[in-house]
Amino acid sequence: MAAIETAKPGISRQAIMTGIVTALVGYGSSVTVVVNGLNAVGATTEQAASSLLAMGVTMGITAIVLSLVHRMPISIAWSTPGAALLATTGPIAGGFAAAEGAFAVAGLLVVVAGLWRPIGRLVGAIPASLANALLGGILLNLCLAPFHALADMPLLAFPVILTWLVVGRFARLYALPATAIVALALLGFDVGGAGSHGLAQAGLWPGLVLTPPTLSWGGLVGIAVPLFVVTMASQNVPGLAVLATFGFRPPPRPIFLLTGLASLATAPVGALTVNLAAVTAALCAGPDADPRPERRAAAAVTAGLCYLLLGLLSAAAAALVATAPPLLIEAVAGLALLGAFGASVSAALKDDGDREAALVTFLLTASSLSFFGIGSAFWGLLGGLAVLGLRRLDFGRIGPGS
Incomplete structure (x- = not known):
């Protein structure tokens, strides 16, 4: 299909409904993650609410601007794999301020990737098997959480897992939002409604909490670099591929620049990086949004408007998640990430020549290994690259006369 460079603006009811569904699914299926x-990584309930508010506004504005300027359905999302990385990294020296510094550096690296093509090519040069193994290792422990929860708190975990299975059988698109709703409903009845108490304490109106970012070695190497890699490899590159599948080929540079700058600017209020949507991008770019490709941009614009409104729910969402049993929230997050985990592991092990290096990356990343305050994601990628380089080294060329 030829690239769609220009398009006539237009709005259809179908595109608007698709945009609403896209935002609800994107938000509901991953807000717990x-x-x-x-x-x-140390955020308080207020700081988490501030982050959700900032990301809702950022996702909304960037999606609207990019879709209107390029007249294409360019969907923007937060970095769900990046959030999973934070969950496996845990607290770092310097607390949440150091994590914010890492978010800012990751956003800056995305900007550099947009301005300086060698950086983008360097990320692109990381073998897909290792990038997928890195993501799989990050997701493994979260994807085990539903089954740990089933053993530790069966009365709460079983209805959640059953909802995911049953709704997914008949309406896969709505399985994850339904699962989150059931989990939150169960929390309302659990032990006198602890979740409701936390919500009442936190209040309903969100606000931005400014925390000056700081830079730390552990944050830069353990969060910023892996966050940049997974954002590019698991969000931006697949997002462009999804758009191309439906004939839309926007220039990557302005997308990287705008999302990177937005992430850099909102890091002091706790916001994680924003990027191209990968999974939900197909909803707005595909024929379900509108039979006419030139009218599908309205779906992404509508989704952007919905993200702006959903940002107003950030205080309630953060309070409910924060007051819930951590294992149950991890279980909901794990169910939300099972699809991404399966796809990443399958892609990581597909190439026989890279399989050993991919397994090293996967296992090292999943091991929670930490040296010098640097988390396992960095060591997993480094270990996989070392194994791959050793395997590909041509010892026949190395000799006394070389």
């Missing part, structure tokens, strides 16, 4: 990740 995001809040869980923020809490893991």
Whole structure:
């Protein structure tokens, strides 16, 4: 299909409804992952709410601007794999301020990737098998959480897992939002409604909490670099591929620049990086949004408007997640990430020549290994690259006369 460079503006009811569904699914299916990740690196409930508010506004504005300027359905999302990375990294020296510094550096690296093509090519040069193994290792422990929860708190975990299975059988698109709703409903009845108490304490109106970012070695190497890699490899590159599948080929540079700058600017209020949507991008770019490709941009614009409104729910979302049993929230997050985990592991092990290096990356990343305050994601990628380089080294060329 030829690239769609220009398009006539237009709005259809179908595109508007698709945009609403896209925002609800994107937000509902991963907000627990995001809040869980923020809490893991030291965010308070107020700071997590501030982050959700900032990301809702940022996703909304960037999606609207990019879609209107390029007249294409360019969907923007937060970095769900990045949030999963935070959950596996845990607290770092310097607390949440150091995590914010890492978010800012990751956003800056995305800007550099847009301005300086060698950086983008360097990320692109990381073998897909290792990038997928890195993501799989990050997601493994979260994807085990539903089954740990089933053993530790069966009365809460079983209805959640059953909802995911049953709704997914008949309406896969709504399985994850339904699962989150059931989990939150169960929390309302659990032990006198602890979740409701936390919500009442936190209040309903969100606000931005400014925390000056700081830079730390552990944050830069353990969060910023892996966050940049997973954002590019698991969000931006697949997002462009999804758009191309439906004939839309926007220039990557302005997308990287705008999302990177937005992430850099909102890091002091706790916001994680924003990027191209990968999974939900197909909803707005595909024929379900509108049979006429030139009218599908309205779906992404509508989704952007919905993200702006959903940002107003950030205080309630952060409070409910923060007051819930951590294992149950991790279980909901794990169910939300099972699809991404399966796809990443399958892609990581597909190439026989890279399989050993991919397994090293996967296992090292999943091991929670930490040296010098640097988390396992960095060591997993480094270990996989070392194994791959050793395997590909041509010892026949190395000799006394070389």
